[in-house]
Amino acid sequence: MPIIQVEMLKGRTVEQKRAMAKKVTEALVETVGCKTEAVKIIIREMEFEDYAQGGVLHCDINK
Structure with missing residues (x-):
């Protein structure tokens, strides 16, 4: 059961997160041979x- 943790800055839409989760899951299924339902993804926003x-x-960049 692969568990992937993604840490990123806030600001992505639900649609973007949904698409990312789908692509990451597809990559894991293809490369490690697990079942789709076995892939767990944790998204942490900063x-x-x-x-x-x-x-x-x-927050201080480009001020």
């Missing part, structure tokens, strides 16, 4: 102030 890159909070 606020822009909870993510930094290069020492800069994402």
Whole structure:
């Protein structure tokens, strides 16, 4: 039973998350040979102030 955790910044629509879940599931079924219903995906969304890159909070980029 593969369990995939996806962490991303907030802002994606439900349709985008649905499409991502479908594609990730299809990739796992194809590559590891599991059943579709065995794939579990956890989506964790972060606020822009909870993510930094290069020492800069994402909420401070392009200010």
